[in-house]
Amino acid sequence: MNLQNIFNALENVxxxxxxxxxxxxxxxxxxxxxxxxxxxxxxxxxxxxxKAYGQSMPDRSVEVLKFALLLEYLExxxxxxxxxxxxxxxxxxxxxxxxxxxxxxxxxxxxxxxLGANAEAKPxxxxxxxxxxxxxxxxxxxxxxxxxxxxxxxxRAYKGQAPAxxxxxxxxxxxxxxHSVEAxxxxxxxxxxxxxxxxxxxxxxxxxVYSGDQATNEREINVPxxxxxxxxxxxxxxxxxxxxxxxxAIALPFVxx
Amino acid sequence: MGGMxxxxxxxxxxxxxxxxxxxxxxxYALEQLEYAFYxxxxxxxxxxxxxxxxxxxxxxxxxEKVHRDFFRAxxxxxxxxxxxxxxxxxxxGDRNSVLTTARTFEDxxxxxxxxxxxxxSDGNNLSxxxxxVSVEAxxxxxxxxxxxxxxxxxxxxxxxxxxxALDVVNMPGTVLAAAQPFIVERITASNLPTM
Numbered sequence: 001m002n003l004q005n006i007f008n009a010l011e012n013v014x015x016x017x018x019x020x021x022x023x024x025x026x027x028x029x030x031x032x033x034x035x036x037x038x039x040x041x042x043x044x045x046x047x048x049x050x051k052a053y054g055q056s057m058p059d060r061s062v063e064v065l066k067f068a069l070l071l072e073y074l075e076x077x078x079x080x081x082x083x084x085x086x087x088x089x090x091x092x093x094x095x096x097x098x099x100x101x102x103x104x105x106x107x108x109x110x111x112x113x114x115l116g117a118n119a120e121a122k123p124x125x126x127x128x129x130x131x132x133x134x135x136x137x138x139x140x141x142x143x144x145x146x147x148x149x150x151x152x153x154x155x156r157a158y159k160g161q162a163p164a165x166x167x168x169x170x171x172x173x174x175x176x177x178x179h180s181v182e183a184x185x186x187x188x189x190x191x192x193x194x195x196x197x198x199x200x201x202x203x204x205x206x207x208x209v210y211s212g213d214q215a216t217n218e219r220e221i222n223v224p225x226x227x228x229x230x231x232x233x234x235x236x237x238x239x240x241x242x243x244x245x246x247x248x249a250i251a252l253p254f255v256x257x
Numbered sequence: 258m259g260g261m262x263x264x265x266x267x268x269x270x271x272x273x274x275x276x277x278x279x280x281x282x283x284x285y286a287l288e289q290l291e292y293a294f295y296x297x298x299x300x301x302x303x304x305x306x307x308x309x310x311x312x313x314x315x316x317x318x319x320x321e322k323v324h325r326d327f328f329r330a331x332x333x334x335x336x337x338x339x340x341x342x343x344x345x346x347x348x349x350g351d352r353n354s355v356l357t358t359a360r361t362f363e364d365x366x367x368x369x370x371x372x373x374x375x376x377x378s379d380g381n382n383l384s385x386x387x388x389x390v391s392v393e394a395x396x397x398x399x400x401x402x403x404x405x406x407x408x409x410x411x412x413x414x415x416x417x418x419x420x421x422a423l424d425v426v427n428m429p430g431t432v433l434a435a436a437q438p439f440i441v442e443r444i445t446a447s448n449l450p451t452m
Contacts, residue, residue, distance in 0.1 A: 092407055099409035106422035159387045169452070176371045176390070177423035182414040183394035184424070188402060189431035196316065197399040198392060218327055219385060227318055237323035238314065238388040239395075255340040 018140075045130060059230045061168045062118050064161045067244055068175065069111040070159055074254055075150050076104040081127070082147075085137045093192060100185045107178055114174070124256040131251065146194050149209045151186035152199065153242065153250050156213075160241035183239070198236040208250050213240045259379055261448065262335030267310045271337050271441035277382050277450045280373050283429055284386065285328035286337060287369055290439055291362050292321035293342040298359070303352045310403060317359075317396050324389055331385075341441035356404050363397035364416050365435055366390075368427035376429075376450045394424065 079101035082088055091096055112119040127136045127146065135142045157177035165172040187197030195203065204209035216224050216234040223234045242250075260276020273282040295318030302311065329336050348354040369392035377383045398411040405413075416425045428436075429446050437444060 007361075017302055075356035079288065095409055096411070099412055102419075103412065103417065103422035106420060110421045110423075134313065155391050159384075159391065161385045162374065163383055166375075166380055166383060169375040172446055173426060174372045174377050174423065176387070179424055180367050180371060180390055180394035180424040181412055181417050183391035184398040184417070187395035188411040189398065191402060196313075197395045197402075198316065198320070218330055218388070219381065220328050221327060224326055226330045227323050229323055233316070233319045234323050237320040239391040239393055240388060241384065241445070 030101055041181055056220055060164055061171050064164055064175070065115050066118065066120060067161065068158065068178070069108065069115065069119060070113055070123070071154055071247070071251060072107040073198050074125060074251060075154065076108045077099070077125050078127055078146070078150060081137060082143055088137055088140055088143060089229040090140070090239060091149075096188055096192065099187065103181055103185070110174070114171070125254050126256040127254060129253040138249065144189060145205055148186065148189045148204060149180055149206060149250075151189055153247060154182040154192070154203060155186055155239055155246075156242040158182065159239065160247070162241055184202050196236070199234050200240065201235050206250070208246070211242070211246065258331075258335070258382070265338065268443070272445045272447070273337060273449060274335060275381050275448035276450060277335040278332065279379050279446070280376050281328055281332055281382065282335070282337045283373065283449065284370070284389070285325065285332060286340060286368055286431070286444060287436060288321055288324040288328055288442070289340045290342060291366065292318065292325045294344065294358065294362060295321055295359050296351055297344060298355055301349045303350055303355050304351060313399055313403070316331065320396070322391060343441050344409055344438055346438065356400060359400045360397065360404060363393055363400055364425055365391040365432055366429070367397055368425040369429070369432040371424060371426040372428045372432070376452070
């Protein structure tokens with residue numbers, strides 16, 4: 001993931017977020033980009049995946065997988081820190097986060113393997129999002145809130161990229177299989193927070209993660225109208241995608257520059 | 258939408274059709290099955306169903322109705338007819354029988370959508386399928402939580418590969434073989450795309 005590109009995309013898309021990060025100069029971003037490039041990504045272990053994807057992967061698929069890798073890096077490090085922070089996660093809940101953490105670590109390894117030499121190095125993260133969540137690793141409620149936000153963002157991010165992967169069936173199938181794992185995670189964390197496993201309207205925090213999720217028309221069909229069910233139920237029945245730019249606007253504040 | 262619509266043969270068997278239409282009929286068949294199941298679950302609640310369980314299972318029933326009704330509307334004249342469920346193997350009075358069947362159906366649904374994505378040729382259809390599959394995965398996680406609370410089961414190693422953390426995937430032949438015992442009419446899928 002080229003941070004310069006992220007920044008450019010963000011600048012064009014979300015002025016509000018841009019305002020939040022404007023203290024970070026473009027020069028700093030650029031120098032980070034050069035530094036990151038110098039830390040050559042170690043060649044991934046040769047694997048069947050790499051053979052299947054690596055050689056002939058269309059550029060668009062590469063871009064999607066790089067984007068996915070950034071999100072998986074974020075989740076993976078988040079849970080690792082959480083699990084390693086004494087007193088944060090109650091004993092009863094550790095098994096849940098251990099399972100999720102195991103999956104995110106595996107997703108990072110899988111995507112790095114699939115990308116091969118195209119895999120970018122892990123950036124450094126600031127899970128306080130530049131001070132917005134100062135208690136992320138000291139208050140369990142904050143930690144769970146962000147866990148839910150990351151998982152629901154992950155679901156919506158993969159969903160949004162799926163059509164772009166239709167050119168490459170093995171990559172599409174892999175992305176879909178990660179996508180539903182993220183949904184399982186999201187549901188479990190929502191329950192842990194006393195919420196339903198599914199998203200009613202735009203229920204969740206921060207709001208950007210749930211923007212547009214209240215939709216009840218699908219393919220121009222008014223689904224409450226044909227089903228006789230409420231808008232709340234219909235909104236729960238369809239998880240809506242986010243665009244790459246929407247996802248980056250959510251994720252970038254957590255990337256240290 | 259692309260593809261040939263459903264056809265009912267002289268022997269009563271139902272062919273899903275071809276192309277994207279066939280895949281959407283495949284999804285429509287599964288959603289019909291799931292909805293019929295949860296209707297029974299709520300109509301004849303098992304002994305000791307808690308208020309929370311009833312609320313969850315009612316939500317899921319309604320989501321499946323949304324999915325069913327959506328596919329029926331989207332497919333229009335190309336849709337398969339209403340299917341007749343056969344739930345004789347399920348003891349609706351028994352919590353474990355109901356919830357393990359629910360788990361089977363939800364995991365099966367996740368695997369079906371995960372496998373069918375690459376069979377679709379219209380990105381709009383893939384987008385719609387993507388909006389539904391994650392809801393099925395949420396259902397699966399919640400049902401699994403009811404069966405095995407505070408364990409790793411919600412995304413257990415029996416459905417998510419332990420080494421690569423990929424969710425379960427099945428192609429239509431496997432899914433339909435698992436679903437057929439719960440459906441009276443014979444479903445044929447010989448015209449579905451295979452790649």
